[in-house]
Amino acid sequence: MGIGRLLRAARRQPVDATPVWFMRQAGRSLPEYRALREKHPMLEIARTPELAAAVSLQPVRRLGVDAAIVFADITLPLPGMGVAFELTEGVGPVIGHPVRTAADVAALRVLDPHADLPYVAETIRTLKAEVPAGVDVIGFAAAPFTLASYMVEGRGSRDFAHVKAMMLGAPDLWHAMMGTISASTVAYLRMQVEAGADAIQLFDSWVGALAPRDYAEFVQPHTRAVFAALRGTVSLIHFGTGSATLLPLMRGDGADVVSVDWRIGLGDAWSLLGPDLAIQGNLDPAALLGPWEAVRVRADEILADAAGRPGHIFNLGHGVLPSTSPDQLARLVDHVHAWRPPAW
Numbered sequence: 001m002g003i004g005r006l007l008r009a010a011r012r013q014p015v016d017a018t019p020v021w022f023m024r025q026a027g028r029s030l031p032e033y034r035a036l037r038e039k040h041p042m043l044e045i046a047r048t049p050e051l052a053a054a055v056s057l058q059p060v061r062r063l064g065v066d067a068a069i070v071f072a073d074i075t076l077p078l079p080g081m082g083v084a085f086e087l088t089e090g091v092g093p094v095i096g097h098p099v100r101t102a103a104d105v106a107a108l109r110v111l112d113p114h115a116d117l118p119y120v121a122e123t124i125r126t127l128k129a130e131v132p133a134g135v136d137v138i139g140f141a142a143a144p145f146t147l148a149s150y151m152v153e154g155r156g157s158r159d160f161a162h163v164k165a166m167m168l169g170a171p172d173l174w175h176a177m178m179g180t181i182s183a184s185t186v187a188y189l190r191m192q193v194e195a196g197a198d199a200i201q202l203f204d205s206w207v208g209a210l211a212p213r214d215y216a217e218f219v220q221p222h223t224r225a226v227f228a229a230l231r232g233t234v235s236l237i238h239f240g241t242g243s244a245t246l247l248p249l250m251r252g253d254g255a256d257v258v259s260v261d262w263r264i265g266l267g268d269a270w271s272l273l274g275p276d277l278a279i280q281g282n283l284d285p286a287a288l289l290g291p292w293e294a295v296r297v298r299a300d301e302i303l304a305d306a307a308g309r310p311g312h313i314f315n316l317g318h319g320v321l322p323s324t325s326p327d328q329l330a331r332l333v334d335h336v337h338a339w340r341p342p343a344w
């Protein structure tokens with residue numbers, strides 16, 4: 001069976017059209033997801049493979065995107081590591097007892113994904129059997145820093161005060177915690193690869209909060225360890241936001257594709273990453289709240305910036321905003337697929 005456009009682009013091979021999918025394409029902005037959510041809590045959907053696979057397929061059917069991302073959440077591995085959490089409406093994941101002390105870190109366990117999250121593997125197997133030909137299946141996990149942020153802060157944060165205080169004040173503790181997170185993430189992603197994921201994305205959603213030197217010292221060794229352990233399995237995507245100044249470092253982290261947000265031009269990002277990496281991005285998700293003409297202009301600029309060089313996966317710079325119109329998303333998918341660089 002031939003491989004999909006997304007995988008071809010991830011390998012920087014020629015494609016018949018630019019592949020496109022959207023971060024957070026499953027869920028919140030789609031009426032069919034909202035309808036299902038009236039009957040089931042989000043975590044119940046994620047833990048029920050038939051429901052999770054059905055939700056992952058909703059944007060494939062409605063929008064015509066080139067990839068399905070497994071319906072899960074970056075916080076799902078936490079209980080298996082000994083950290084209980086709840087999803088609170090309007091807030092997101094909230095951890096009742098954040099990881100702050102040496103005793104908290106010592107109590108962490110390395111995840112046993114087959115025992116703790118077997119349903120994620122089952123969802124991927126179901127998805128692989130059901131996706132249309134040419135649509136690739138993306139598995140994912142949080143990058144170590146972003147998972148650590150939730151663990152230590154207890155919820156999303158603006159200043160990351162507790163995380164940074166641990167990093168700087170108790171570096172041994174920090175590295176021990178990051179070691180357990182990385183080992184857990186590797187095991188979790190290996191399970192997803194074995195279940196049939198065609199590509200893996202590491203979400204480092206909050207990495208842009210870091211100074212480059214602190215990224216290099218406290219985070220990079222752990223992110224690199226995750227990518228190194230998965231090297232040679234499937235295509236690896238490294239997603240960050242606010243990460244423009246980190247790109248020269250991220251270049252060496254071991255991913256095949258780096259996902260950038262709208263705060264940097266695609267051409268500039270490519271100069272920092274070098275020609276050997278593929279790029280994913282980078283429309284501002286808020287652009288989709290404007291009129292179609294505003295979307296089209298920005299999408300065309302991104303496509304022109306990529307200029308048809310092999311290795312561009314069109315995406316947003318961060319997740320779809322809940323109020324986005326699905327019609328606008330579908331129109332954007334068609335537009336990206338119809339686009340051809342001058343030389344094609």
Ligand code: 1CP
Nearest residue numbers: 023024025026027042071072073074091092156203205319
């Ligand atoms: O009731 C609901 O439906 C809750 C909303 C929701 C959904 C649909 C949450 C809570 N998680 C999810 C699913 C989810 N999370 C997916 C599935 C596929 C998809 O939507 O396409 C994915 C890929 C994620 C990943 C995720 N979760 C990230 C990384 C991506 C990003 O946006 O940066 C992060 C940071 C989370 C944490 C999280 N989970 C949920 C919320 C509301 C949040 C963000 C909270 C915060 O800002 O701190």
